[in-house]
Amino acid sequence: PITADLANTIPRFKFSGVCNHVLYDSACTVAQSLFRYQDEVTGVAGTTISVQGLAAKGTGWANGGYVALPSGEFRQIADHTGDDIRVLIPFPSSPLGQTVEVFAGCDHSIATCKSKFNNVTNFGGFAWVPLKNPFNTGLNNA
Numbered sequence: 001p002i003t004a005d006l007a008n009t010i011p012r013f014k015f016s017g018v019c020n021h022v023l024y025d026s027a028c029t030v031a032q033s034l035f036r037y038q039d040e041v042t043g044v045a046g047t048t049i050s051v052q053g054l055a056a057k058g059t060g061w062a063n064g065g066y067v068a069l070p071s072g073e074f075r076q077i078a079d080h081t082g083d084d085i086r087v088l089i090p091f092p093s094s095p096l097g098q099t100v101e102v103f104a105g106c107d108h109s110i111a112t113c114k115s116k117f118n119n120v121t122n123f124g125g126f127a128w129v130p131l132k133n134p135f136n137t138g139l140n141n142a
Contacts, residue, residue, distance in 0.1 A: 013124065018108040021124035023064075028124070030117050035065075035104035041095045047078075048086050049095060051102055055082040064105030069095055077105060 013020045021028040037057055043050035049067065062080035067087060075087035085102065106112055110127040114120045 015126055015129065017125055017127060017129040019106070019110070019113060019123055019125040021122070023106040024103070027122065028119065029122050030119050032103060035117075037102045038099060040099050041097060042083070044094050044096050047088070047090050048084050050083045051085060051100060052083065054080070054085070054102060062102050062105050064107060065103045068101045068103070069098060077102070
């Protein structure tokens with residue numbers, strides 16, 4: 001029966017060029033406190049939140065990261081440009097005027113792991129997976 005499949009172990013890692021770790025978890029080992037920015041929310045428009053001074057971190061620094069309210073609620077950041085971050089789901093009540101914590105994000109590439117986090121020794125992917133599969137394209141097109 002199909003329920004017998006539920007007893008099978010599913011592999012945790014995929015053979016992929018991107019890292020399989022969750023940023024800031026025990027396998028990744030990046031210290032969350034080193035990639036945190038804290039300041040006041042100066043504007044809210046839908047899913048866009050403006051955080052004072054965040055532009056100093058550079059556009060894209062928080063892409064894939066998250067923003068946390070003092071209450072403990074948090075949201076994933078889809079995009080970061082200047083002082084503005086766009087979250088995937090808006091907060092139930094406006095965080096305007098609150099001091100929030102913004103945590104850097106990761107695109108799970110080995111290049112980002114090296115340049116942004118200096119953490120290549122804990123990279124959880126297979127960085128040299130070929131982009132073209134010779135079984136699909138043939139050897140002449142590989």
